[in-house]
Amino acid sequence: MQTFTLELYPTRGHIHISFYKNVTNAEELRKRLLAHDQELSYAFIDAKVVMDRFQLLIAANDAVHHELHSLLKTYNVHSEIVYNLSPTTNINESLRRFGISNSSTSIVVVKVGGNAEEVKSHLSTLIHGDEADVGEFSNSVDISSIKKYYKIDNKVTDQKEMLDIIVGSIAIKSVS
Amino acid sequence: MIENATLIKQGAEARIHTAPFLTRTAIVKERFSKAYRHPILDKKLTARRVNQEARCLFKCRKSGVDAPALYFVDTEDSTIYMEFVRGTIVKDLLVTNSEYIQNKGKQDELAKKIGIALAKVHEIDIIHGDLTTSNLMLRESNQSLVVIDFGLSYISSLPEDKAVDLYVLERAFLSTHPNSEEMFTEILDNYQKTYNASQWVLSKLAEDYGDEREVWNVQCGTQGKVIHRASMFKLNEEVTLASTIMSSSRSYNTKVFYGPPKCEPERSEEIIEKGCDMEYWSDPVGVKKIER
Numbered sequence: 052m053q054t055f056t057l058e059l060y061p062t063r064g065h066i067h068i069s070f071y072k073n074v075t076n077a078e079e080l081r082k083r084l085l086a087h088d089q090e091l092s093y094a095f096i097d098a099k100v101v102m103d104r105f106q107l108l109i110a111a112n113d114a115v116h117h118e119l120h121s122l123l124k125t126y127n128v129h130s131e132i133v134y135n136l137s138p139t140t141n142i143n144e145s146l147r148r149f150g151i152s153n154s155s156t157s158i159v160v161v162k163v164g165g166n167a168e169e170v171k172s173h174l175s176t177l178i179h180g181d182e183a184d185v186g187e188f189s190n191s192v193d194i195s196s197i198k199k200y201y202k203i204d205n206k207v208t209d210q211k212e213m214l215d216i217i218v219g220s221i222a223i224k225s226v227s
Numbered sequence: 228m229i230e231n232a233t234l235i236k237q238g239a240e241a242r243i244h245t246a247p248f249l250t251r252t253a254i255v256k257e258r259f260s261k262a263y264r265h266p267i268l269d270k271k272l273t274a275r276r277v278n279q280e281a282r283c284l285f286k287c288r289k290s291g292v293d294a295p296a297l298y299f300v301d302t303e304d305s306t307i308y309m310e311f312v313r314g315t316i317v318k319d320l321l322v323t324n325s326e327y328i329q330n331k332g333k334q335d336e337l338a339k340k341i342g343i344a345l346a347k348v349h350e351i352d353i354i355h356g357d358l359t360t361s362n363l364m365l366r367e368s369n370q371s372l373v374v375i376d377f378g379l380s381y382i383s384s385l386p387e388d389k390a391v392d393l394y395v396l397e398r399a400f401l402s403t404h405p406n407s408e409e410m411f412t413e414i415l416d417n418y419q420k421t422y423n424a425s426q427w428v429l430s431k432l433a434e435d436y437g438d439e440r441e442v443w444n445v446q447c448g449t450q451g452k453v454i455h456r457a458s459m460f461k462l463n464e465e466v467t468l469a470s471t472i473m474s475s476s477r478s479y480n481t482k483v484f485y486g487p488p489k490c491e492p493e494r495s496e497e498i499i500e501k502g503c504d505m506e507y508w509s510d511p512v513g514v515k516k517i518e519r
Contacts (some may be wrong), residue, residue, distance in 0.1 A: 055249065058247060058249070105251065215296035216296075218296060222299050
């Protein structure tokens with residue numbers, strides 16, 4: 052797990068990012084999320100569509116910004132992170148594409164606020180899988196999904212350029 | 228405002244800072260409000276410009292033009308966060324770097340990059356609006372040409388607007404750099420090779436924008452008091468926006484003036500009345516009017 056601070060909103064709490072591989076209970080987690088289970092105040096993201104932690108931080112920063120200005124489009128700050136990752140404004144589609152699905156086995160979790168140790172231990176009881184190093188999730192990325200969802204031209208092959216376009220798409224979304 | 232920000236530049240429209248941002252370094256461009264503008268107009272104009280700048284910047288980046296990556300847009304604080312590009316401003320290169328001053332090969336190489344980048348920008352119908360050598364950079368890591376500062380950018384497919392961009396760049400070159408004519412020719416040459424529809428732009432550049440281009444001042448106010456002022460190359464939506472707001476406020480005797488440089492609202496006897504509650508400046512060359 053890695054912990055970050057949002058420079059713009061230092062008082063909102065830290066941003067914790069964890070990565071789990073070989074997850075077996077994605078279906079259960081998804082059901083509980085759909086039932087608005089309060090215990091699951093985390094953003095569960097399919098690792099396939101995460102290229103870099105910077106992408107997650109940008110989405111989290113946007114979500115916290117929206118929360119503080121009462122601009123949330125979704126249920127809470129965590130679902131907003133998942134929604135923000137998507138470049139479209141269709142909430143259902145965004146959550147389906149970027150959130151976990153029943154068949155997800157690699158999951159990235161983002162948490163706003165809370166104590167790092169508590170978050171870590173709570174997550175290990177929630178998720179049945181192996182926690183892995185956050186740097187590793189770039190191994191499970193699915194470039195073709197990323198290109199499709201972010202509408203990136205096939206000519207673009209450079210990972211840095213791709214990431215630039217991804218974070219730009221997330222940032223431009225809040226511009227009406 | 229973000230913590231640990233360092234002011235690096237203060238312009239007429241915005242302040243530029245650098246600051247640590249989510250594990251990286253960002254350029255923070257904050258537009259501030261103008262005291263002489265009507266508060267409502269100021270808010271609308273600033274919000275619109277922030278949005279427009281962010282959109283043009285992102286559109287360029289997405290289409291393969293090297294421009295700073297967009298990180299975050301804070302509409303509430305009129306601030307844009309973007310990638311901090313390490314590199315050198317083209318103007319500094321041409322003025323201080325002896326390699327670029329003396330070596331024609333180096334100059335041609337740079338001109339080629341500029342021409343191609345410009346062609347790509349115009350291909351997606353973005354008009355940069357302030358194309359000078361201060362707004363072009365060479366990236367330190369891969370020597371790619373980076374277009375910066377989209378603060379005056381807008382979307383237009385008109386060859387006239389694109390020609391203005393080229394004209395502004397030509398002026399910037401002629402005024403500051405040695406061998407500038409050759410370099411600008413090289414830029415146009417590469418622009419032409421890369422951009423399919425360049426012939427329309429180049430013919431406009433040749434016919435319309437010789438030395439006749441003027442900067443217009445737009446002012447609007449109530450009863451002789453100026454509350455909004457701006458300079459621009461042509462009458463654009465700002466005038467329309469200002470006049471809409473002025474007329475919707477229903478205040479009697481609201482005026483929108485516009486005219487060439489050094490126009491003063493006090494020269495009211497020269498104002499030609501055209502509408503019920505708005506009056507216009509005329510240009511000494513010919514009257515231009517806003518359709519309402």
